[in-house]
Amino acid sequence: MKCILLILWLFVWTFLGAQPTCRLMFYNVENLFDTTDDPLTADEEFTPQGNKYWTKARYTDKLLKLARVIAAVGENELPVFVALAEVENRRVLEDLTTKTILSKANYAILHQDSPDKRGIDVAFLYRKDYFHLLEVNFLQPLFPEDTTFRTRDILYASGRLDTDTFYFFVCHFPSMSGGEQQSEWKRERAAAVVKNKVDAIWNQHPSAKIILLGDLNGKANTRAQKRLGAKNPEQFCGECELYNLGIHLLKKNIGTYRFKGRWQTIDHILVSGGLLHNSSGWGTTSFSSIYSASFLLEEDAAHFGYKPFPTYRGPRYIGGYSDHLPIFLDMIKPPQP
Numbered sequence: 001m002k003c004i005l006l007i008l009w010l011f012v013w014t015f016l017g018a019q020p021t022c023r024l025m026f027y028n029v030e031n032l033f034d035t036t037d038d039p040l041t042a043d044e045e046f047t048p049q050g051n052k053y054w055t056k057a058r059y060t061d062k063l064l065k066l067a068r069v070i071a072a073v074g075e076n077e078l079p080v081f082v083a084l085a086e087v088e089n090r091r092v093l094e095d096l097t098t099k100t101i102l103s104k105a106n107y108a109i110l111h112q113d114s115p116d117k118r119g120i121d122v123a124f125l126y127r128k129d130y131f132h133l134l135e136v137n138f139l140q141p142l143f144p145e146d147t148t149f150r151t152r153d154i155l156y157a158s159g160r161l162d163t164d165t166f167y168f169f170v171c172h173f174p175s176m177s178g179g180e181q182q183s184e185w186k187r188e189r190a191a192a193v194v195k196n197k198v199d200a201i202w203n204q205h206p207s208a209k210i211i212l213l214g215d216l217n218g219k220a221n222t223r224a225q226k227r228l229g230a231k232n233p234e235q236f237c238g239e240c241e242l243y244n245l246g247i248h249l250l251k252k253n254i255g256t257y258r259f260k261g262r263w264q265t266i267d268h269i270l271v272s273g274g275l276l277h278n279s280s281g282w283g284t285t286s287f288s289s290i291y292s293a294s295f296l297l298e299e300d301a302a303h304f305g306y307k308p309f310p311t312y313r314g315p316r317y318i319g320g321y322s323d324h325l326p327i328f329l330d331m332i333k334p335p336q337p
Helices: 002-018 056-074 090-098 101-105 180-204 223-228
Strands: 021-032 081-087 107-111 121-127 131-139 154-161 164-172 209-215 242-244 257-259 262-264 267-272 297-299 306-308 327-332
Touching: 021 056, 021 209, 021 267, 056 090, 056 101, 081 090, 081 164, 081 209, 090 101, 090 107, 090 121, 107 131, 107 154, 121 131, 121 154, 121 164, 131 180, 154 180, 164 180, 180 209, 180 223, 257 306, 267 327
Parallel strands: 021 081, 164 209
Antiparallel strands: 021 327, 081 121, 107 121, 131 154, 154 164, 209 267, 242 267, 257 262, 297 306
């Protein structure tokens, strides 16, 4: 048995060593709910009897559409890592990974039901043939000033890709409900939870390869981003820093989300300096990318241009993909001498 496992491990190691890149992505999938009412959350509208008339047919169509997006982002190879926001529970993740074209990827699922009142969570999928999980935990921002407020957990996971150890954070920071400036302190609080954990990792491993993926509900220059210590990758400061790989999009007419005719990037990928300027093993490019294929867009009837093609527009079913566009990043492994 040990000999068989050794042969399998050598095969995977050799295969990974032959691949120059490894793709990871983040996607806010806009309310991926099943059709069953959960008595513990406010999900009643996403049932056949609810005001969204969320039927099994619509749910199935949503799963197939999301699988199409993930496969398209991966191009010729399904992404090794897929971080998601706005998923209801483990069941929808199992349906997505086993009943669609994603089944061939052999994805493992990391997820936990969070305290969010609507029941939407973050999740992390990884291809078990490539990544060996070491640890998973769920960090919860606390708000003693308002004990009625609930938000999503922050998913933390570490593991090995080939011989390199990675530390992942998947986030969906509190929304801008009540006003962007008025609610920023909540996102700062979530950012502080992440930063405290990141600093603890750096204290033990200064060259740690850290990746944060998520919907941070704000652009790259917000106070929450500053609380994370997010820097411009074009101005490298050192290994123990986080760099926002989408900061170059700040002044461009492109983004992951469109509000009142204006594009903005509120979905982000941040990496540590140990990945951006690595001396060995896996590293990353200096910029993340937005996947904006035409099938993910619709004409913006109220403004010039296009916007993400959503599943719902208000209470009306549109049958699109999501109100966000996915982002992705390639990790690169230089040839070994």
